[in-house]
Amino acid sequence: MTAAVTQDARTRVLRAAVELFAKQGYDGTSVAQVISQAGVAKGGFYHHFTSKEALLYEVYGDLITRQLAAMDAIVARGSAPGETLRALIADLVESTAASAQQALVFWREQHKLGDERTEQYRRARRRYHDTVTNLIRDGQSAGSFAAVASPEMVTFTIFGVINELPLWYRPQGRKRPAQIATELADFVLAALAVPA
Amino acid sequence: MTAAVTQDARTRVLRAAVELFAKQGYDGTSVAQVISQAGVAKGGFYHHFTSKEALLYEVYGDLITRQLAAMDAIVARGSAPGETLRALIADLVESTAASAQQALVFWREQHKLGDERTEQYRRARRRYHDTVTNLIRDGQSAGSFAAVASPEMVTFTIFGVINELPLWYRPQGRKRPAQIATELADFVLAALAVPA
DNA sequence: CCCTATGGACCGACCGGTCGGTCCGCAAGT
DNA sequence: ACTTGCGGACCGACCGGTCGGTCCATAGGG
Helix, strand or coil, X not given: CCCCCXXXXXXHHHHHHHHHHHHHCCCCCCHHHHHHHHCCXXXXXXXXXXXHHHHHHHXXXXXXXXXXHHHHHHHHXXXXXXXXXXXXXXXXXXXXXXXXXXXXXXXXXXXXXXXXXXXXXXXXHHHHHHHHHHHHHHHHHHCCCCCCCCHHHHHHHHHHHHHHHXXXXXXXXXXXXXXXXXXXXXXXXXXXXXXX | CCCCCCCXXXXXXXXXXXXHHHHHCCCCCCHHHHHHHHCCCHHHHHHHCXXXXXXXXXXXXXXXXXHHHHHHHHHXXXXXXXXXXXXXXXXXXXXXXXXXXXXXHHHHHHHHCCCHHHHHHHHHHHHHHHHHHHHHHHHHHCCCCCCCCCHHHHHHHHHHHHHHHHXXXXXXXXXXXXXXXXXXXXXXXXXXXXXX
């Protein structure tokens, strides 16, 4: 409501955490560093977050939720396999590039996700993974895609590039996210193209 | 020579470190955990290693060196681009699968590589990367490969899957490393195939 | 006045690393 | 063949400092 002249403490903490976790890793970042960069005292931090771990969950939960919602919307269109795959790649690449730091933190720290609360993030990613695999498998069965490799291998390849994108993508770089997405989709669809 | 009934302490420490770093991350693993699993006391550890960081360097240095040497040998054969690319993929996949934990540790902790000593690991990976990129670029110029995507994008894709292989590869799984390598090479070469 | 938001002193546990010392295989001295 | 001395492998108590987390005082809007 009140348009705060500076962001509220909670938001500042979240932003500082994303930046520091991306740069130094979760275990390599102390709560003291986070609150110092956010301009908040210890008490203020623990007023908003129950623990350092809770902070980590919040950092990567948001991106995954958005990507999953976008996936559902794209699949719901019911387009041809090739078109659907292209749209999925485009959204994944662009949302990952737009939130590269969150994506990097999730990717690097996902092995810390062990408890009940975070298992759902794993399941979310798993669902995304399975959806793409099924899309490719169905496309191959229907003859829209060539059976040049197993659906699993193709899926691992697609997610492999995208998951590592935060490591090499630079917002100031030559290539815009849309162009990266196009190139990747071209590459994948060329491999899956059925011989004329 | 003397087939030690138990490995020497140094080797046990190294093995324990790889395992724990892969499971919990470098910062998430204490020296106390490493020495406990290795069955060595604190003093014994610091007799063999100057610091915890030095231990990390040793854990991932060896694999990179071997992969780079294999790459040089393959390139030196001077085979056709397609054949060379297939051989590089095969070696990368198989060596990564065989040393999945080291590969995982390197990939997850590479952002910690900042000092002089470790910069060489970065350069080694960079050289591997550039070699593949040039191979694809030359192949495209010569007409052996289709210009379906930029050489950089193709390279990122290949290394993307392979770097994430430790996350999903299971030695007891259905697919042998050689089969994974074949599938991946088939996929990549299908995309790069020039239309007949 | 109470309730939410915040500050900062403070806590015990644990961190990476040090240090003085023990143990033992082995080669030289006799 | 027995003794002596030495050097490297290894031990575990201990260090200062930092960790994540707690607690209470306080400020200020309703």
